[in-house]
Amino acid sequence: MQEKQHKSIQMETALCVRLLKMLLCSKVINQPTYDKVIKRYKGKEAA
DSSP: OHHHHHHHHHHHHHHHHHHHHHHHHTTSSOHHHHHHHHHHHHHHHHO
16 A cells, blocks of 8 residues: 555656656746755655
8 A cells, every 4th residue: 555655656756857847948947946846856755
């Protein structure tokens, strides 16, 4: 059960990262904003 939950969290993270990359590529957000969000996400993942 826990593994299933972990997998869905991983998929969610991958989706968020992909969305962020799309925003970055279309110039909706800039590189520093992207880096800041990714850093925060990686911190959450480690916790």
